[in-house]
Amino acid sequence: MMLAAQSIAGFLEGLVGDTFSGWGIQHVLAAAIHAVLLVHAFALSPFLFIWLERKVSGRIQDRLGPTRVGGLFGWLQSLADGIKLVQKEDLCPPAADAMLFKSAPYFVCIASFAAFVVLPFSSGWVAVTADCGLFIILAVLSLEVFGIIMAGYSSGSKWSLFGGMREAAQMVSYEIPLAICALVPIVAAGSLNLGEIGGMQRGGIQNWFIFHDPFTFVAFFVYFVVATASCKRAPFDLAEAESELVGGFHTEYSGIRWSFFFMGEYASMFAVCGIAGILFLGGWNTGLGPIDELLYAARNNSVDSPIGSYLANVIGAFVFVLKGSAGVFVQIWLRWTLPRLRIDQVMTTCLKYLIPISCFLFLGATIWPLLLATATQRSSWTPEPLGARFAAEVQEAETTEAFERQALNDGEEIQ
Amino acid sequence: MNDSNLLGGQLLFAIFALATCLSAVAVVVSQTVVRMAFWLVISLGSTAALFFLADADFIGAAQLIIYVGGTLILLVFGVMLTASSPYLKIKSSPGETIIGGLLGLLFMFAVFSSLQGVEWPAPPTGASAVTAGSPEGNTLRPLGLALLGARPDLDLHDGDTLSTGYLLPFEIVSVHLLVVLIGAAYLARAKRKSAAPAEGLES
Numbered sequence: 334m335m336l337a338a339q340s341i342a343g344f345l346e347g348l349v350g351d352t353f354s355g356w357g358i359q360h361v362l363a364a365a366i367h368a369v370l371l372v373h374a375f376a377l378s379p380f381l382f383i384w385l386e387r388k389v390s391g392r393i394q395d396r397l398g399p400t401r402v403g404g405l406f407g408w409l410q411s412l413a414d415g416i417k418l419v420q421k422e423d424l425c426p427p428a429a430d431a432m433l434f435k436s437a438p439y440f441v442c443i444a445s446f447a448a449f450v451v452l453p454f455s456s457g458w459v460a461v462t463a464d465c466g467l468f469i470i471l472a473v474l475s476l477e478v479f480g481i482i483m484a485g486y487s488s489g490s491k492w493s494l495f496g497g498m499r500e501a502a503q504m505v506s507y508e509i510p511l512a513i514c515a516l517v518p519i520v521a522a523g524s525l526n527l528g529e530i531g532g533m534q535r536g537g538i539q540n541w542f543i544f545h546d547p548f549t550f551v552a553f554f555v556y557f558v559v560a561t562a563s564c565k566r567a568p569f570d571l572a573e574a575e576s577e578l579v580g581g582f583h584t585e586y587s588g589i590r591w592s593f594f595f596m597g598e599y600a601s602m603f604a605v606c607g608i609a610g611i612l613f614l615g616g617w618n619t620g621l622g623p624i625d626e627l628l629y630a631a632r633n634n635s636v637d638s639p640i641g642s643y644l645a646n647v648i649g650a651f652v653f654v655l656k657g658s659a660g661v662f663v664q665i666w667l668r669w670t671l672p673r674l675r676i677d678q679v680m681t682t683c684l685k686y687l688i689p690i691s692c693f694l695f696l697g698a699t700i701w702p703l704l705l706a707t708a709t710q711r712s713s714w715t716p717e718p719l720g721a722r723f724a725a726e727v728q729e730a731e732t733t734e735a736f737e738r739q740a741l742n743d744g745e746e747i748q
Numbered sequence: 749m750n751d752s753n754l755l756g757g758q759l760l761f762a763i764f765a766l767a768t769c770l771s772a773v774a775v776v777v778s779q780t781v782v783r784m785a786f787w788l789v790i791s792l793g794s795t796a797a798l799f800f801l802a803d804a805d806f807i808g809a810a811q812l813i814i815y816v817g818g819t820l821i822l823l824v825f826g827v828m829l830t831a832s833s834p835y836l837k838i839k840s841s842p843g844e845t846i847i848g849g850l851l852g853l854l855f856m857f858a859v860f861s862s863l864q865g866v867e868w869p870a871p872p873t874g875a876s877a878v879t880a881g882s883p884e885g886n887t888l889r890p891l892g893l894a895l896l897g898a899r900p901d902l903d904l905h906d907g908d909t910l911s912t913g914y915l916l917p918f919e920i921v922s923v924h925l926l927v928v929l930i931g932a933a934y935l936a937r938a939k940r941k942s943a944a945p946a947e948g949l950e951s
Contacts, residue, residue, distance in 0.1 A: 430783070464888035465806050468809045469812075472810070473809075473812060475812070475813055475816075476812065478817075479789055482821065482825075482828075487782070498828065508817075525888065
C-alpha cells in the first residue's frame with residue numbers, strides 16, 4: 334500500500350538497524366513522515382489561498398487588499414486571521430445538539446484531507462498508490478457533504494438548516510456530472526491510477542488529455558464548472574448566500590470550528606483543481622517536450638544520481654502545484670466577477686444542462702476511437718495504450734493461470 | 749500490507765475494528781435519529797478503512813461512495829424532510845429492547861455457526877499472490893479482468909470453455925436500476941400532474 338514510502342522506509346531501515354526490524358518501525362516512521370508532509374500541504378494550501386482570495390478580490394474591486402501584516406503584500410494576513418480565530422470563544426448555541434455540532438467541522442476537514450492522500454504531487458510522490466485512485470478521491474470528496482448536513486441540522490437554527498439543505502442538494506447533484514466528466518479522460522487513458530495517468534501525458538503539450546480528442550477538450554471546461562460548484566464556490570455559493578441566508582450552514586459557528594469549514598473548502602478547491610491538472614493538463618509534466626524528456630530521464634536515473642532524480646521530482650511537484658494553484662486562481666477570479674445564481678437556477682444548470690452534456694461527452698469519448706478506427710482503416714479499434722495494455726494483461730493472467738493450475742496439479746499429486 | 753508492517757497494520761486494525769463495533773453499538777443505544785446516522789457513518793467509514801487495510805481499495809472506496817456517500821445521505825435527507833420536530837427521539841419500551849436483544853443474539857449465533865462451517869481457502873501464496881495484480885495487492889485489476897472473463901483464480905480448463913465474464917449481468921443490473929430510477933421519478937411526477945389540472949378546473 335505504501336509504495337511511495339518504500340524509499341524512505343529503505344533509508345530508515347539502514348538507520349534503525351536490526352533492533353526494531355521485526356516491528357516494522359521503519360514503515361511506521363515512513364508513514365508518519367508522509368503524514369506530516371501531507372498535513373502541511375493540506376494546511377498550507379488554505380493559508381496561501383485565503384491570502385490570494387483577499388488580494389485578488391481587492392484588486393478586482395480596485396482596492397489594495399491586505400497590506401499591513403508581514404511586509405509589502407500582506408502575505409502574513411492568513412496567519413493573523415488564524416491567530417484571531419484561535420483566540421475567539423468556541424460558542425455552542427443552547428438549541429444545538431452539542432456533540433453533532435462540535436464534530437461536524439472535523440468531518441468536512443477530514444474528508445477533504447483524505448483526498449490529498451491519493452493525490453500524486455509528482456511521479457511517485459503520492460502517499461498511497463492505488464489502482465483506483467480517482468475512484469477513491471471521488472468517494473472521499475463525497476463524504477464532505479455529510480459534515481455540512483450535520484452542521485446545518487445540529488445548529489438548531491432555521492438559517493443553518495436551510496443552508497445545509499441547499500448545500501446538500503447542490504453537492505449531491507453536482508457529484509454526478511463531476512464523476513462522469515472525470516471519466517472522459519479515463520476512457521482515453523484506460524487507467525484509474527492517477528500516477529499512471531500523469532505519466533502518460535509526458536512529452537509535450539499535444540499529449541495532454543485535454544487535447545486528446547474534442548470530447549476531452551469540452552469535458553475539461555464542464556469539469557471545471559462542476560468542480561467549482563461542488564466546492565460551493567461562487568457563482569454557486571447559494572448555501573452561504575449572505576444576503577438571504579445570513580451565513581448558511583455555518584451561521585452558528587465561530588472561532589476555530591468556523592475556520593475548519595474554510596480550511597476544508599480551500600483544500601478541496603485545490604484537490605479538485607489538482608485532479609483537473611492530472612486528468613486534463615498533464616499533471617507534473619511541463620508541456621514542453623524536450624524538458625519533459627530530460628526530467629523523465631533524470632527521474633528514472635535514481636540509482637546513479639539520486640539528487641538529480643529528487644530535483645526532477647521537486648520540479649514536477651512545483652509544476653503540479655502551479656497548475657492546481659492556477660485553477661484555484663481562476664475560481665477566485667470567477668467568484669469576484671460573476672453574480673450569484675438563484676437556487677433553482679443552480680439546480681437547473683446541473684440537472685438540465687450539465688448532466689446531459691457530460692453524458693453526451695462520455696458517450697462521445699467512447700465512440701470516438703471507433704470512428705477514428707473506421708476513418709483511418711485501423712484493425713484495432715481500441716486506442717494504442719488501452720488496447721496494448723488489455724492484451725498484455727489478459728495474456729499475463731492466462732499464463733499465471735496456467736502456472737497456477739500446474740502448481741495445483743503438482744500439489745494434488747503430492748497429496 | 750507488508751509482513752514487516754505488523755505493528756502499524758495490527759494497531760490500525762484494532763483501532764478501526766474497535767471504532768466499527770463501538771459505533772455500531774452506539775447506533776442502537778442512541779435515541780436521536782440523526783445521532784444514529786452519525787454513528788452509522790463512523791461505523792461504515794471504519795469498515796471501509798478495514799477494507800483499505802486489507803488492500804481491497806476498490807471495495808473500500810465502493811463502501812464509502814455507496815453506503816456513506818449515498819445511502820446515509822438519503823437517510824438523513826429522509827429524516828430531515830419527514831421529522832415532525834427538530835430533534836425527534838425514539839424511545840423503545842423494555843419489551844422491545846428484550847426482543848431486539850434476543851433477535852440480535854440469535855442472528856449473531858447464526859452468523860457464527862455458519863462461519864464455522866465454511867472451509868476457508870488458504871491465504872494466497874506464491875503464484876496466486878502474484879495474480880492479485882500489482883505488488884500492492886490491489887483488487888481492481890483482478891476484478892476488472894474477471895468482469896471481462898479472464899479468471900486466473902479459477903481452474904477453467906477442466907472441460908469447460910472460457911468463462912464469459914460478468915459484463916452482461918452487470919450491464920443488465922445497471923440498466924435495471926436505471927429503469928427503476930426513471931420509474932420512480934415518473935410515479936412521483938404523475939401525482940402532481942393529475943392534481944394540477946384539477947385545481948385549475950375548480951378555480
